[in-house]
Amino acid sequence: MSLFHGVSAFPITPTDAEGRCDHHALRRVLEPVARARVDSIGLLGSTGGYAYLTPDQRREVLEVALDAIGGRVPVIAGIGALRSDDATALARHAASAGAAGLLLAPVSYTPLTEEEVFQHFAAVAAATGLPLCIYNNPSTTHFTFSQRLLERLAGLPTVAGVKMPLPADGDFTAEIGRLRAALPSDFAIGYSGDWGAAESLLAGADGFFSVAAGLLPDSFLRLARAAITGDAAGTARRDAAFGALWELFREFGSLRVMFMAAREAGLTDALPPRPILPLPEAQRDRVMAAMRAAEAA
Numbered sequence: 001m002s003l004f005h006g007v008s009a010f011p012i013t014p015t016d017a018e019g020r021c022d023h024h025a026l027r028r029v030l031e032p033v034a035r036a037r038v039d040s041i042g043l044l045g046s047t048g049g050y051a052y053l054t055p056d057q058r059r060e061v062l063e064v065a066l067d068a069i070g071g072r073v074p075v076i077a078g079i080g081a082l083r084s085d086d087a088t089a090l091a092r093h094a095a096s097a098g099a100a101g102l103l104l105a106p107v108s109y110t111p112l113t114e115e116e117v118f119q120h121f122a123a124v125a126a127a128t129g130l131p132l133c134i135y136n137n138p139s140t141t142h143f144t145f146s147q148r149l150l151e152r153l154a155g156l157p158t159v160a161g162v163k164m165p166l167p168a169d170g171d172f173t174a175e176i177g178r179l180r181a182a183l184p185s186d187f188a189i190g191y192s193g194d195w196g197a198a199e200s201l202l203a204g205a206d207g208f209f210s211v212a213a214g215l216l217p218d219s220f221l222r223l224a225r226a227a228i229t230g231d232a233a234g235t236a237r238r239d240a241a242f243g244a245l246w247e248l249f250r251e252f253g254s255l256r257v258m259f260m261a262a263r264e265a266g267l268t269d270a271l272p273p274r275p276i277l278p279l280p281e282a283q284r285d286r287v288m289a290a291m292r293a294a295e296a297a
Contacts, residue, residue, distance in 0.1 A: 003074055003101045004133050004161030004188035005207045006039030007224045010047040011214030012258050013061055014270035019053050021061045025268035027068040029214070034072045036217035039207070041069065044078035045103060046140060047211045047255055052273035055086060059093050066098050074100035080107045080135065084120050088127045095128040102128070103163065105135035106143045114149045121153050131160040133188070138165060147182055154183050161188030163209050166196040172203035194254065195246035198239040201227035211254040212245060212294065215261055219297045241297035244290035252279055260287050 011033055014025035033041055043065050044050040044058055053061065062077055069075060077094035079102050081087040091102055104124055106117045125132050134153055138144040145153075145162070153159050167175045172191075179189050190207035191200040197208045201224055213220035223242065226234035248257045259272045260279045264287065271278045279287065 002160060002186065002188055002206075003040060003076065003131050004163075004190055006228075007213055007217075007221055008040040008042045008076060008190070008207060008209045009033045009036075009038040009213035009217055009220070010042040010045045010192075010209060010211050012255070012262055012268075012270075013044065013048045013053070014262070014268040015049070015053070015057070015273065016270070017274065019057050019273065021057060021064060022268060022270060023064050025270060026061065026064055028267045029262060030065055030068045033214060033217045034069045036221060038073060038213055038217050038221060040074045040076050040100070041065075041214075042076045042078065042103060042209060043099075045135070045209070046137065047214060047258060048078060049255075049273050050078045050080060051107065051140075055081070055090060058090065059097075062094060062099065063097055071098075076101045076103050076133065078103045078105070078135075079124065080105035080141075082107050082109060084123045087120070087124045091124050091127045091130070091132075095130050099130065101160075102130050102132045103135050104132055105137055105141050107141060108143065112143055114146065117143065117145075118149060118152055121159065122156055125156045125158045129158060132156075132158050133190075134159065134162040136162055136164050137192070147178065150179070151182050154187050160186075161190060161206070164189065164191050166191060166193040166200070170199070172196075172200045172205065176200075176204055194242070194249055197224060198227050198235045202230070202232060202235060211249070211258060212242065215258055215265070216291070216294050219294050223297055238297040242294045244286070245294045248283075248287060248290055252283070257287060260284065261291050264288055264291075 079090040223238040
């Protein structure tokens with residue numbers, strides 16, 4: 001099984017108002033995830049707030065996290081940045097610090113062409129020998145990877161997988177079939193958007209990149225493993241237990257929900273990075289009830 005198969009957990013990054021990492025809180029967040037032995041931990045993805053941290057802050061977060069995890073679980077480091085040289089430098093740092101792989105989103109201000117994205121990925125992929133996962137997240141980057149571009153990128157030596165958004169038509173089987181026919185046989189096809197985890201894994205996705213697993217790793221692993229083994233009834237039962245959490249994710253965004261849940265769990269006092277505002281306290285009871293239900297999945 002390659003690095004981008006199975007369950008990858010994406011935890012929050014606890015920081016203060018200036019973006020300085022709270023080392024102790026980050027260790028508290030990571031410990032149950034590492035102990036659960038998820039297949040990988042994705043640091044500094046969207047849930048990890050990478051876009052709100054300076055390159056030096058991101059290097060510090062990665063180093064603290066790698067020390068806390070202590071090799072128990074492979075770490076995938078998010079290295080998305082506006083400039084190719086910054087993303088390349090972050091990739092080299094991740095490799096030297098001990099990350100197992102990289103996750104790259106085409107962050108932009110000026111909208112990017114497909115050729116620009118290809119050249120960006122080619123430069124970053126050539127900087128290290130680490131396997132690299134394409135982060136296809138059009139809701140934040142406003143760039144959607146065409147199948148043709150995915151095929152080109154899959155030809156680069158270190159590009160080994162893709163993190164896909166949920167298909168607009170909900171047809172995972174058809175999309176996965178199209179991608180498998182076009183991409184190398186060992187290329188990993190995974191998804192994110194937690195409410196689609198059950199369907200995507202039942203349909204044969206290689207992996208899932210999960211926000212919920214960054215705080216509820218054991219429960220999410222039970223859901224994912226039921227789906228991976230084709231246990232449709234067990235998957236449906238566990239997915240239903242997560243239903244209230246998925247509703248909150250869709251309504252408020254998973255980042256806001258996870259920060260409130262982590263605070264209520266006593267892991268950190270950190271708030272989301274401004275200008276993102278924390279959930280109103282009026283949502284506290286809903287969040288806690290959803291977390292209790294999901295824990296029992």
